[in-house]
Amino acid sequence: MSRHVAIVTDSTAYLPPQTMERHHITAVPLTVVLGDQALEDGTEVSARALALALQKRRPVTTSRPSPETFAATYRATAQAGATGIVSLHLSSEFSGTYDAAVLAARDAPVPVRVVDTRMVAMALGFCALAAADAVDAGGTLDEAVASVEKRAAATTAHFYVDTLEYLRRGGRIGAAQALLGSALAVKPLLQLDGGRIELLEKVRTASKAIARLEEIAVERAGAGHVDIAVHHLAAPERASALAERLRSRVPNLAELHVSEVGAVIGAHTGPGLLGAVVSPR
Incomplete structure (x- = not known):
């Protein structure tokens, strides 16, 4: 990736993998705990396994990514050539994901603008795509954030x-x-x-x-x-x-x-x- 502004979101955006690859979007996974197993959302637990667990009333809980996970993502993104990062996430009313990203952003090697979109699922995904479109058009970090906020307000x-x-x-x-x-x-x-x-x-x-x-x-x-x-x-x-x-x-x-x-x-x-x-x- 050589774009100057990178886009980071989380696994609750539910963007298709090919879409994320095409737009150079990175998704940080949340964690799902099924019984005594901690699994990555989107890669290690299927929707079918989840539905069966819920129907059988097995305990299912979720947790945010750690600030360390976000910090590692920001470092890797900077090393790949980004000079700024828009990190946009699901509503802080649902999860501590936004707070974890804010903590990590403080020590990131490049400027990171963390956005609480107040969205979830593809309502969040469409915001990530709006940011990517702004960057693809040559937009700055501020312009990408403005695109996210505009899209979120209308969705x-x-x-x-x-x-x-x-x-x-x-x-x-x-x-x-x-x-x-x-x-x-x-x-x-x-x-x-x-x-x-x-x-x-x-x-x-x-x-x-x-x-x-x-x-x-x-x-x-x-x-x-x-x-x-x-x-x-x-x-x-x-x-x-x-x-x-x-x-x-x-x-x-x-x-x-x-x-x-x-x-x-x-x-x-x-x-x-x-x-x-x-x-x-």
Whole structure:
């Protein structure tokens, strides 16, 4: 890599490996603990293994990369020729990843701008791609950071989950909200709001909730040029069907990504997750 500004993100961006290679993006992995095994998110634990563990109620926890891991990444990136680094990460409301990156950046051999995108999954991935596009166009470190912030401000993410129980277990949603959803036997729609997962609507059936998710994605896309990502966990048929409907309904769709989320996000949402990320260009 010879570009003057390098892009570093983390494994929760869920960017395809070929995309990261093409744009020279480095992803630092978070850690997933399945029982007594500590594994790298995205490389050492599969979505299927995660789904089975959750269904069997095996303990699943996640942890941030260490500051030392980030420090080593920054050193290697500088040695490869970078004179500055944009390090952009999932919301600090979900993880201490941003804090670890900030600690490491203090002693990095080149300037590092650490950005809390308040995003996750491809909402984060699209921010990384925006930074890469800015750098490819000859942009400075400040211009790359501005591209990240602009993309993050315009990007929305909505999710359907079969149950709020996994979010409750991980402390990502209040116990009262989770109990209410269970008591009413409703299917929840969630949104990423201010860096946190918030309950948006409660719908009576899964089919109605997924139809509503589709309508929200179409509304957010509007008539402008947008990228869309459809995420799932152990629900490939749902994801493919939603992606095809969005492909036919969004007039100025630029890129459409369909991917299964990794263990860090899946551990908190559970099998059956279906998500739609809309990111205007």
